[in-house]
Amino acid sequence: MYCLAVDSGNSFLKWAFFKNGRKLALNTVCNRELHQLDTDWRSLRQPDTIIVSHVSGHDIQIQLAQLFKIWNIQPYWIEPLPKQCGVINNYTDPKQLGSDRWAALIASWNKFHESCLVVNVGTAQTIDVLSRDGVFLGGIIVPGPYTLKNSIQFATQINLKNDNYCYQNFPTNTTDAIYSGIIDALVGSIERTMRLFQQYQGYSIKHCLISGGGHAELLPHLEFKYTVIENLVLDGMLLIAQDTERT
Numbered sequence: 001m002y003c004l005a006v007d008s009g010n011s012f013l014k015w016a017f018f019k020n021g022r023k024l025a026l027n028t029v030c031n032r033e034l035h036q037l038d039t040d041w042r043s044l045r046q047p048d049t050i051i052v053s054h055v056s057g058h059d060i061q062i063q064l065a066q067l068f069k070i071w072n073i074q075p076y077w078i079e080p081l082p083k084q085c086g087v088i089n090n091y092t093d094p095k096q097l098g099s100d101r102w103a104a105l106i107a108s109w110n111k112f113h114e115s116c117l118v119v120n121v122g123t124a125q126t127i128d129v130l131s132r133d134g135v136f137l138g139g140i141i142v143p144g145p146y147t148l149k150n151s152i153q154f155a156t157q158i159n160l161k162n163d164n165y166c167y168q169n170f171p172t173n174t175t176d177a178i179y180s181g182i183i184d185a186l187v188g189s190i191e192r193t194m195r196l197f198q199q200y201q202g203y204s205i206k207h208c209l210i211s212g213g214g215h216a217e218l219l220p221h222l223e224f225k226y227t228v229i230e231n232l233v234l235d236g237m238l239l240i241a242q243d244t245e246r247t
């Protein structure tokens with residue numbers, strides 16, 4: 001089976017082309033340059049399935065629907081279900097959950113079958129909690145590193161011209177103060193979720209999975225065991241596509 005999986009995020013679109021579960025091609029395109037996909041996708045053979053996780057704007061959804069007309073196939077736009085591929089969705093309204101978060105949770109559960117913290121560092125950073133029984137207990141959404149940096153520039157008179165910055169425990173200049181604050185906010189929110197899990201579930205999280213375009217910045221500051229999985233959302237989307245084929 002040939003499957004085109006498309007993860008349409010708030011700033012970037014990631015796509016992969018799979019043959020019988022094996023990735024043959026993988027790419028990232030900035031949302032402002034989606035027209036490039038026409039050339040990239042025309043070089044692929046016709047997929048049997050097109051699966052899409054779309055969390056960005058309506059205009060991009062329309063652009064994608066137009067691009068998919070290269071082939072005569074109805075794409076499957078993921079809608080999180082109350083239960084799928086072994087994961088139980090605890091969101092009050094399961095469909096309200098971002099389809100990218102749902103796919104990442106499904107990929108995580110199917111890799112480990114254990115409790116997981118699923119962290120995606122993108123335009124937004126999400127930290128989602130999966131119990132050892134495969135129940136998605138809930139999770140938080142915080143602005144990602146790029147969004148935090150933009151918001152501080154927008155809301156204050158600070159002009160971040162200098163891109164020479166580093167992390168300091170007790171920063172002594174403005175750029176380091178902002179960069180270190182962003183890292184502390186993002187890493188701190190992960191550590192706190194871990195602590196809350198232990199406190200309320202009575203056991204520690206077994207695996208912490210980290211993914212998303214901004215994950216590399218956080219790694220030097222993580223003081224716990226973690227696993228980086230580059231394209232967790234795309235991996236989960238393939239599982240959803242296979243599950244949807246079976247039913």
Ligand SMILES: Nc1ncnc2c1ncn2[C@@H]1O[C@H](COP(=O)(O)OP(=O)(O)OP(=O)(O)O)[C@@H](O)[C@H]1O
Pocket residue numbers: 008009010011012013055100120121122123124125144145146212213214215
């Ligand atoms: N112009 C840009 N806009 C947004 N993020 C950028 C930009 N340039 C670099 N980045 C980095 O890329 C990361 C975006 O990663 P990713 O591709 O996973 O995001 P996304 O899928 O668009 O976001 P989300 O999953 O939150 O919708 C940000 O965390 C940031 O560090």
Ligand SMILES: CC(C)(CO)[C@@H](O)C(=O)NCCC(=O)O
Pocket residue numbers: 009010055096097098099100101122124126141
């Ligand atoms: C949180 C983001 C922006 C992360 O990409 C996305 O999953 C989304 O738009 N979610 C919808 C809201 C929610 O998940 O509760």
